[in-house]
Structure formats: structure tokens, C-alpha cells
Amino acid sequence: MLDRTRNLPNHSHHAMHVPRTMFTAGIDRYGGPEVITAHALPVPEVDAGEVLIAVDTAGVGRWDADVREGLFASRKPHFPLVLGYDGAGIIVKVGSRVRRLKVGDEVYSYNWENPKGGFYAEYVAVPADKVAPIPKRLDLRHAGAIPITGLTALQGIDDALGLKKGETIIIHGASGGVGTLAVQFARLRGARVFATASGKEGVELVREMGAHAAVDGKRPDVHDHARRFAPDGADAILALAGGDGLERCLSVLRPGGRVAHPNGVEPAPKKRRGMTLIRYDGISGVREFERLNAAVQAAKLRVPIAESYPLPRASKAHERLAEGHVVGKIILAVHDRSV
Numbered sequence: 001m002l003d004r005t006r007n008l009p010n011h012s013h014h015a016m017h018v019p020r021t022m023f024t025a026g027i028d029r030y031g032g033p034e035v036i037t038a039h040a041l042p043v044p045e046v047d048a049g050e051v052l053i054a055v056d057t058a059g060v061g062r063w064d065a066d067v068r069e070g071l072f073a074s075r076k077p078h079f080p081l082v083l084g085y086d087g088a089g090i091i092v093k094v095g096s097r098v099r100r101l102k103v104g105d106e107v108y109s110y111n112w113e114n115p116k117g118g119f120y121a122e123y124v125a126v127p128a129d130k131v132a133p134i135p136k137r138l139d140l141r142h143a144g145a146i147p148i149t150g151l152t153a154l155q156g157i158d159d160a161l162g163l164k165k166g167e168t169i170i171i172h173g174a175s176g177g178v179g180t181l182a183v184q185f186a187r188l189r190g191a192r193v194f195a196t197a198s199g200k201e202g203v204e205l206v207r208e209m210g211a212h213a214a215v216d217g218k219r220p221d222v223h224d225h226a227r228r229f230a231p232d233g234a235d236a237i238l239a240l241a242g243g244d245g246l247e248r249c250l251s252v253l254r255p256g257g258r259v260a261h262p263n264g265v266e267p268a269p270k271k272r273r274g275m276t277l278i279r280y281d282g283i284s285g286v287r288e289f290e291r292l293n294a295a296v297q298a299a300k301l302r303v304p305i306a307e308s309y310p311l312p313r314a315s316k317a318h319e320r321l322a323e324g325h326v327v328g329k330i331i332l333a334v335h336d337r338s339v
């Protein structure tokens with residue numbers, strides 16, 4: 001953990017002491033978890049509209065593995081490529097145009113495809129509008145686990161589905177990073193929540209998160225359980241896993257019902273007659289983080305962390321991710337250097 005008493009923030013200054021080089025976990029080529037290795041790299045410079053964050057916690061998600069494997073490879077990849085698209089930490093430097101944030105602020109951030117390197121690093125430079133103060137009720141470790149998953153969960157419930165009080169929702173694949181938060185946001189909006197999860201532990205977890213009913217979504221009779229919960233059909237479905245289980249859940253949607261899924265859910269559901277299908281991406285921005293902070297507070301959000309790895313063991317975290325059955329979210333503890 002960062003020693004928060006060290007470098008006590010002095011707000012009259014625009015910077016704290018920052019070393020020239022830093023430890024990062026990056027890749028020199030695309031491939032399996034083993035391609036993630038330690039790299040000592042220069043600490044990135046901040047442009048006028050950016051802040052430099054001393055990273056405390058970085059999120060690990062399946063999109064990190066996709067990038068590692070070269071799924072989004074550009075024609076001219078810039079190696080070494082430091083992975084990691086979200087996390088939390090303390091601002092140690094602000095660009096000359098930044099007014100909203102200051103040195104010493106505890107912040108969290110989601111910034112996709114950063115040419116200056118990602119969050120699997122001791123320091124990251126990001127545009128200030130992708131950064132926000134951490135929610136009051138979370139510490140850096142838990143805040144660092146939710147920028148991507150929290151924004152994606154909330155925008156799924158509020159923007160994609162427009163979920164209303166009293167409606168019935170099925171959240172399919174609720175035991176992972178996005179789903180455990182989506183269950184809580186759906187409850188916050190006053191919906192009745194049927195969650196499908198993976199395995200006994202997953203089912204237990206989503207019940208703890210507030211699902212009114214939960215079953216293993218890999219059961220062949222998952223739709224019978226859903227139908228019993230929603231005899232008139234579900235108003236909405238948030239799909240966080242694809243495949244047969246999802247197709248069974250879709251059969252329980254009422255005519256005119258809505259189905260939403262973030263891009264990346266595979267196989268993606270196909271549109272059926274009488275169904276509104278919404279595909280979306282989680283969006284990062286000032287307004288989006290204000291809404292997330294408000295929802296975290298109102299929901300008294302709980303953030304289940306499945307496992308935490310020190311930064312030098314980032315490749316182990318990816319091996320774990322590949323094994324599946326992660327209940328909650330995997331994070332990297334960047335300032336815990338014990339291996």
C-alpha cells in the first residue's frame with residue numbers, strides 16, 4: 001500500500017517528488033500470460049490536460065487478456081506495451097490546464113488504450129476528464145476495482161435498459177466483475193432481480209449482493225427458475241455472459257422487453273421478434289463518474305474482490321483469469337512489492 005503520510009500533499013505545489021523511472025508489467029509481443037514481464041520504464045510526462053497518478057490498485061479484466069493476445073492489435077504496435085485500463089491511486093502531478101483535481105487527491109480512473117502506458121505500473125498519466133475522486137465509502141483498493149466494471153454496470157442498468165422501479169430484470173452472468181455491481185444498482189433502482197451465476201459460490205455471492213433469487217446459469221432448467229420468478233415474463237435482461245444459458249433466459253423475456261449487453265459478451269445474443277436489443281460500451285467521463293459516485297454512495301456498494309496479486313505477479317493474475325470461475329474481481333496491488 002502507499003504510505004499516505006509520506007509526501008503529505010501540499011496543495012500549493014503542482015507536483016510531489018516523482019522518480020525518473022518506474023516498475024511496470026508489460027509485453028514485448030502478443031501471446032499468453034507468460035509474455036507479461038517486468039519492465040523498468042521512464043515515468044510518463046504529463047501534458048497540460050493530464051494528471052500523473054501514483055497507482056495503488058489496478059483492475060484486471062478479460063479485456064486485458066484480449067489486448068495481451070493482440071485482439072485489438074494496431075498495425076504498428078508500440079512495445080513494450082504496459083497493460084491496464086483502470087485503477088486508483090494518488091495524484092502526484094497535474095498538468096497546467098487542470099483545475100478540477102489537485103496533487104494529493106485520491107482518485108480512480110478508466111482510460112482505454114493509453115499511448116503513454118496503462119495501470120500495470122507505478123505511475124500512469126491520464127487525461128483529467130477520465131479521472132474522478134474516489135467515492136467516499138470506498139478505499140483505494142476497492143475503488144481501483146470498479147472504474148470499468150462500475151461504469152459498465154451502471155450504464156447498463158440506467159442508460160441501456162432504463163430500468164424502472166418495480167420492473168423485473170434477469171442479470172445473466174452476475175457473479176463476475178460487472179454483474180456483482182449490476183445486481184446492486186438494479187436493486188438501488190427498485191427492480192426485482194433474478195441473477196444467474198456460475199457455481200455454488202457464485203450463486204451465494206450474488207444473493208449476498210442483493211439478488212432476490214439466484215441460480216446457476218449453467219443448469220439446463222435455468223429458464224424454468226426464471227419463469228417462476230417472472231410468470232408474466234421479465235421486463236429486461238442484462239447479459240454479461242453469452243451462450244446457451246443466455247438463450248434460455250431470453251425465452252423468459254416478455255413481449256416488448258429489453259435486452260442489453262456490453263460489447264465483448266460472446267456469443268452475442270441475436271435479436272428476436274418483439275425484443276429491443278441494445279449493445280453498448282462503458283463510457284468514462286466527468287459526468288459518468290459523478291453518476292457512479294452518487295450510485296456507489298446510495299447503494300452502499302459492496303465490491304467483492306476475488307483475488308489480489310502484487311504487480312510483479314501480473315502474469316499469474318492473467319493465468320488465474322484464464323482458468324475462469326473468478327468470483328468477483330481480480331486486482332493488482334501495485335505498491336505491494338512482496339512476491
Ligand SMILES: NC(=O)c1ccc[n+]([C@@H]2O[C@H](COP(=O)([O-])OP(=O)(O)OC[C@H]3O[C@@H](n4cnc5c(N)ncnc54)[C@H](OP(=O)(O)O)[C@@H]3O)[C@@H](O)[C@H]2O)c1
Binds near residue numbers: 152172173
Ligand atoms: N464493452 C465494454 O465496455 C465492456 C466493459 C466491461 C465488460 N465488458 C464485457 O462484459 C462481460 C462481463 O464482464 P465481467 O468483467 O463481469 O466478466 P466476468 O468477471 O468474467 O463475469 C462473467 C461471469 O459470468 C459467469 N458465467 C459464464 N457463463 C455463465 C452461465 N452460463 N450462467 C451464469 N453465469 C455464467 C462467469 O463465470 P465463469 O467464469 O465461472 O464461467 C463469470 O462469473 C465480458 O464479456 C466483458 O468483455 C464489456
